């Protein structure tokens with residue numbers, strides 16, 4: 001659970017939320033809960049949704065496209081909120097020797113570095129031939145392929161949680 005902020009475009013016919021450089025429109029309203037859908041839903045079948053209630057935002061699924069960078073104009077109000085991200089919390093274990101990334105109960109070992117891009121390979125690659133990989137560049141993570149095994153539940157005690165932007169996900173759950 002982290003603090004963050006969103007932009008709310010109220011007072012118009014179609015209220016919008018801008019978060020992480022993507023925009024969302026209302027999908028359904030149920031009591032105090034509002035479900036928002038990514039505006040790219042019809043274009044790229046993006047499954048990213050937000051559920052808001054009070055000052056809490058639950059983030060579900062990842063965008064399957066690059067940020068749309070919508071324009072934040074004077075019609076938007078900034079609001080600080082509590083953000084629950086599922087399942088995109090990433091842990092980074094830094095260090096020269098064995099840096100790794102823990103994402104969704106699996107860990108990824110540094111594979112290759114070129115330019116500002118780093119590729120990471122699932123720890124089970126040698127064992128199960130798992131093809132799941134990550135590419136990181138700056139604050140963006142790209143997920144390539146699903147795991148072919150049960151989660152390994154690595155130890156996150158030495159890891160630092162980070163909020164990185166996950167741009168592509170092949171997760172089926």
Ligand SMILES: [Zn+2]
Pocket residue numbers: 022038039040041046047048062063064065
């Ligand atoms: Zn999206």
Ligand SMILES: [Zn+2]
Pocket residue numbers: 106122123124125130131132146147148149
């Ligand atoms: Zn794997």
